[in-house]
Amino acid sequence: MKKWMQFLILFGSVSAAGTLLASGGGEGDGGRALPPVSNARWKAECSSCHMAYHPGLLPERSWRRIMAGLDRHFGENAALDAPTAADIEQFLVANSADRQPARRSQRILQSIPPGAAPLRISETPYFRAKHDEISPATFKRKSIGSPANCSACHQGAEKGDFSERLVKIPR
Amino acid sequence: MNKWLLITGCVASFSAFAAAPQELLRQYEAQARQENAAFAGFSAARGATFFKTERTRSDGQTASCATCHTADPRNPGRTRANKVIEPLAPVANPLRFTDPAKVEKWFGRNCKDVLERACTAQEKGDFIQYLIDLK
Known part of the structure; x- marks a missing residue:
């Protein structure tokens, strides 16, 4: 197979996977961002x-x-x-x-x-059910402070996007 | 041509709305004279003490200005919800004390929180004097 064809296939499959992920497929938590x-x-x-x-x-x-x-x-x-x-x-x-x-x-x-x-x-x-695996000690971390600080963990919080794929809990 | 008009317009409107901290101090001075006939000027030293004094509130909690603004008002502070507060001292944040409505809004809220009463014009003036003197 020619090199450019390999590249094209690779590129195609990567972007297809990306689209699938971005559409929030399989995410049982309310999906997309709030408008x-x-x-x-x-x-x-x-x-x-x-x-x-x-x-x-x-x-x-x-x-x-x-x-x-x-x-x-x-x-x-x-x-x-x-x-x-x-x-x-x-x-x-x-x-x-x-x-x-x-x-x-x-x-x-x-x-x-x-x-x-x-x-x-x-x-x-x-909220409680969604965060039941987060301990009070985690919420109290200096980098978080309290459950009021959505954007400490939810990278998309300011845009109303609370999907799991944008969650990164700081140390 | 248009660009210059725009720039001139922006500068003009900025100076129309933005008051210098000194101007705000003069307003508080006039008010302080009304509140107290024996008014004898503002004091940065008194303002510094006011800023740092811890007060015990009726709910048993202690609070001072420094609780959120830190002991050095040239540094950024943090709200209880962990949001950064820009420094209070104009040397670190030139926008401070240039918007009289904003200043009154925050004195109104924070005096009631920390002192559980409104601040006097004397206290407000001392506080601002302390902050603008910081270099």
Whole structure:
């Protein structure tokens, strides 16, 4: 076989495998990324202390509770002026898990009992089940800190992509 | 031609919105005079003490400015959610104290967190004086 033909075959099979992997074949965890969403104030305000969590990671009732208690936000005062808070809340609600057809959002939503409105994504039964093999000591590593720091392990977290193939747990 | 217009426009709008830390200090000075007739200027030394003083909050936890901003505000700090905080000292981060609304937002939040009350204009001025004097 000519050298260029060998190359072509090799190249073809590698890219086919790549496509198969990229399509998330066989991944039973909700698959692809959450659709990209954006709001300038959400991005600026929410990401000054932590990652701007995708609104599709919690239901509307959770976001409303969070926005109603910003002056006591996980032990910190994160109060916003009224127009900024209203704009961000509207954006969070419009893109919340209840209105997000993405599979991961739906599974998070289904995992939460109807009467509950968790304030932390890490409190949802979906999150717990997904991370049951991660010990508390791992979460406490200096390179991670806590379950709030999604992007420490999920390389695609900022883009709403939590697929397993983009997970790299730092030492 | 267009390029120059754009550059001039950017420079003009930047200077319209960005206030120098000194200007902010003058605003706090006017406020401090109103709060206290015996106001006698800001002090970097008092600001340094304010920055480092650990306070025990009503929930039993201790906190100071340095808890998140580190003992040397020329260094980056970290939020509790492990996100980097850009340095507070203008010598390391020239954007500090150039946006009055941002400064007020963070004084408003952090004073309530650390001191469980609002800061006085005297405290804010001392704090800024300390930070802009750092070289």
